[in-house]
Amino acid sequence: MSQAAEAAGAEDEEAWAEATLACEGALSPEQAAAVLRLPSERARDASAAKAAFRKLSVKWHPDKHAGEAAKERATAVFVRVAAAYHTLTTANFDYTRRVTCS
Secondary structure: OOHHHHHHHHHHHHHHHHHHHOOOOOOOHHHHHHHOOOOHHHOOOHHHHHHHHHHHHHHOOHHHOOOHHHHHHHHHHHHHHHHHHHHHHOOOOOOOOOOOOO
């Protein structure tokens, strides 16, 4: 991969993380699919949601980040990814998981 492609990928990743953190309250299924980077037609596919959750949770696990600020940001993204997975995999959609972004 070229340096330009790597830089573009890093910028895309940062934009995704910022959009994930710019949230308020519970996630709708559409928002949850966006957090897990799933196309809307695959949002109800449990195996796709599980695979996306596992990939993102490994990447954003707080123990994988050094420094206090990076660890706090990773924790916030990790919690949001977990909430998105919960939203898509919970059969009872009357229940909404409240997550605050800080």
